[in-house]
Amino acid sequence: MTPQPGDSEQEVYLDVETLRLSDEVEGGWSSIDKFGLAVAVTWDRKYGFRNWFENDAKRLVSELEGWPRIVTFNGDRFDLTVLHGYAPVAQLRGKSLDLLADLYRILGHRVSLDRLAGDTLGRAKTGSGVDAVRWWRAGETSRVCEYCQRDVQLLVDLVAFARRAGHIVLDGRKIPVVW
Secondary structure, eight states, rough: OOOOTTGGEEEEEEEEESSSOOOGGGGGGGGGGOOEEEEEEETTTTTEEEEEGGHHHHHHHHHHHHHHHEEEESIIIIIIIOOOOTTHHHHHTEEEEHHHHHHHHHHHSOOOOOHHHHHSSSOOSSHHHHHHHHHHTTTTTTHHHHHHHHHHHHHHHHHHHHHHHHHETTEEEEEOOOO
C-alpha cells in the first residue's frame, strides 16, 4: 500500500545520534557510515518512541524496511548513511520523506531544524549533534536519548503542522509544503 499524505499509520519518524564526529573519522563527512550509532529514536503511532542502540542497528534497519515511509530531517544524507555502516539501506532510500531535502528543493538552500522549528512551532532544539557526542562520552546516555527524542517530536509536530496548515513558516513567510 502506498502511503498518502497525512497517512500517519503508514510512517515512522527517525533521528540518529552518533559515536564520533566528522573530524574523528578518516574521510570526515565523506565517511558518515563510519561515525557509529550511539542511539536512534523512532516514533510511530502504534509503538510511540523507541530507542535503538548500536547493537540494535541491524534490527532497526530490518524494522524500517517494513514501513512504507520513513520521515527524517537530513536522513537521506546522514541518518540512513550512519545506518549503512551496519546494514544495506538502499531499500530505505526510496521510502524516505526527508524534510530537509524537500525544503532544499523548494527553497534552493539548506535550513536548520532549529530554525525551522523556531519559526514554525516557536520551539527550539535542546542541543546539537556535537553536544550529543560529548554527553554520550560523559556517560549521559539518557540525556542523549531525551535529546534525540525531542528532535523526533519536533519532526512529528512539524509534519502535523504542515499537514493542517498546508505550509511551514520560515523568516515570517508561509512556505507551501505537501508532507
